[in-house]
Every structure is written in C-alpha cells, then in structure tokens.
Amino acid sequence: xxxxxxxxxxxxxxxGTKHLSDPAPTLAxxxxxxxxxxxxxxxxxxxPFRLAAIRGDxxxxxxxxxxxxxxxxxxxxxxxxxxxxxxxxxxxLVAVIARIDPGHPLATxxxxxxxxxxxxxxxxxxxxxxxYSGKMLSGAKxxxxxxxxxxxxxxxxxVGWVVLGTALKPGSPKFSKPDAADVMRDWT
Numbered sequence: 001x002x003x004x005x006x007x008x009x010x011x012x013x014x015x016g017t018k019h020l021s022d023p024a025p026t027l028a029x030x031x032x033x034x035x036x037x038x039x040x041x042x043x044x045x046x047x048p049f050r051l052a053a054i055r056g057d058x059x060x061x062x063x064x065x066x067x068x069x070x071x072x073x074x075x076x077x078x079x080x081x082x083x084x085x086x087x088x089x090x091x092x093l094v095a096v097i098a099r100i101d102p103g104h105p106l107a108t109x110x111x112x113x114x115x116x117x118x119x120x121x122x123x124x125x126x127x128x129x130x131x132y133s134g135k136m137l138s139g140a141k142x143x144x145x146x147x148x149x150x151x152x153x154x155x156x157x158x159v160g161w162v163v164l165g166t167a168l169k170p171g172s173p174k175f176s177k178p179d180a181a182d183v184m185r186d187w188t
Contacts, residue, residue, distance in 0.1 A: 014134070014135035014136075015133035015134060015135060015167045016135060016163070017086065017089035017090040017137075017163050018089060019133075019167055019168050019169065020089070020090050020091060020133060020134065020163060020164070020165030020166065020167065020168065021091060021165055021166055021168055022091045022165060022166065023091070023165075023166055024055070024090075024091035024092035024132070024164055024165045024166070025092060025127065025130065025132055025164055027053075029130055029132075030053055030094070032126060032130070033123050033126040033127055033130070034051060034123070035126075036122040036123060036125065036126035037049075037051065037119040037120070037122045037123040037126075038119070039122055040115050040116075040117075040118030040119035040121070040122050041114055041115050041118040042115065046101070046104065046107050046112060046115060047099075047115075048098060048099050048100050048101065048107075048112040048113075048115055048116055049096060049097060049098050049099060049115070049116045049119055049159075050097050050099065050156075051094050051095065051096060051097070051123075052094065052095040052097065052151060053092065053093075053094050054087075054092070054093040054094065054095060054161075055092055059087055059088055059093065060088075061150075062087040062093065063084045063085070063087035063088050064084070065087075065144075065146050065147045065150055066083045066084050066086060066087045066141060066147070067080045067081065067083060067084035068146045069083070069140075069141055069144030069145075069146055069147050070083040070084070072144065072145065072146065073140065073144070083141075089163070090134070090163035090164065090165055091164065091165035091166075092163070092164045092165060093161045093162070093163055093164075094123075094161060094162040094164065095151050095158065095160075095161055096116070096120060096136070096158075096159040096160055096161065096162060097151055097152055097156050097157070097158055097159065098112075098113070098116050098156065098157045098158075098159050099155065099156050100112045100113065100116075100157065116159065120136055120159075120162070123162060124136070124162065127162075127164055131166070132164050132165065132166060133164070133165065133166065133167035134162055134163045134164035134165065135162070135163060136160055136161070136162055137160050137161050137162075137163055138159065138160030138161075139160070142157075142158040142159065142160050143158075
C-alpha cells in the first residue's frame with residue numbers, strides 16, 4: 001500500500017450535513033465512487049446492494065417523504081418540518097439499498113451484509129480521495145413505510161443514506177477513537 005493511500009485513509013473523518021456545502025460530486029465522480037464500491041469483498045460474485053443518487057429536484061421529493069414519515073410517526077408539525085429540512089441539508093444524498101438473498105447457495109446473509117459494509121467503506125473512501133466529505137446516516141426513516149416504498153423493490157431493505165459534499169472546514173474526529181493496540185491483539 002502506498003504511503004499516500006494509507007495517509008488518506010487515516011485522515012478521513014465523518015462530516016455531517018451541517019458542515020457540507022456545494023460542490024457535490026458530479027455524475028462522473030459518482031460513477032467512479034460506485035466502481036470503488038463494486039470492489040468490496042466479493043462473495044460468490046454477488047452485488048447485494050444498489051445505490052440511488054438523490055440530486056436536484058429529487059431532494060425535494062425526499063424531503064416530502066421525510067416529512068410524511070414524521071407525521072405518520074406522530075411527530076409534531078415542527079419536528080416533521082425539521083425532518084423535512086434534513087433531506088435538504090447536504091448537497092447530495094445517495095440511498096443505499098440492500099438486496100440480501102437469504103437462500104443463496106454460496107453466500108450466507110452474513111457474508112452478503114459484509115459486502116454491503118465493504119461497499120459503503122469503499123464508496124466513502126473514494127469520495128474522500130476525490131476531495132469530498134460525508135458520512136453514512138440511517139435511523140427510523142429507513143423503516144418508514146412511505147420512504148421504503150419509494151426506494152425499495154420487493155425483497156430489498158433501505159440501509160440509509162450517504163451524505164456528500166465539500167467540507168466547510170477541515171474534518172476532525174467528533175469522538176475519540178480507541179488506541180489501535182486496544183483493538184488489535186494477538187489471539188492466544
């Protein structure tokens with residue numbers, strides 16, 4: 001691994017929607033990020049996920065869905081309006097949809113989920129390498145009926161959204177990370 005690649009990985013921090021602005025990745029850059037996602041751990045040639053870019057006017061449609069989901073969940077009008085604005089905070093959102101095959105003869109569900117996680121990691125690392133910032137968001141909205149119906153086909157599960165844009169300020173860790181020596185140890 002090149003020193004530059006390793007330093008890039010070590011310098012990546014999650015950046016939330018409040019700290020992102022335009023420009024967002026172009027369609028061509030999203031395609032390159034998707035190519036990186038497709039290099040995730042491969043189990044039996046499966047691609048147990050798909051991605052959907054939410055750009056331009058589609059963000060307003062997502063905002064409507066967020067507001068509708070909040071209202072169905074019994075939230076106040078003010079909270080529903082706040083949820084609506086969350087869809088508009090980031091310059092670009094990418095929906096992550098899992099297509100896990102419970103009966104696949106070569107790859108267990110666990111292995112398929114590992115591929116989804118690896119794809120997300122590769123996607124975010126590619127975005128960082130291109131100079132963009134962002135992070136993965138999920139929460140109750142991934143289970144909200146109107147949102148799920150808009151994004152998922154039968155047998156699919158909405159995992160969440162990757163929010164992307166240009167960081168307003170250099171990233172920094174929000175939480176202290178454990179020491180690597182506390183995470184990686186010899187097994188005896």
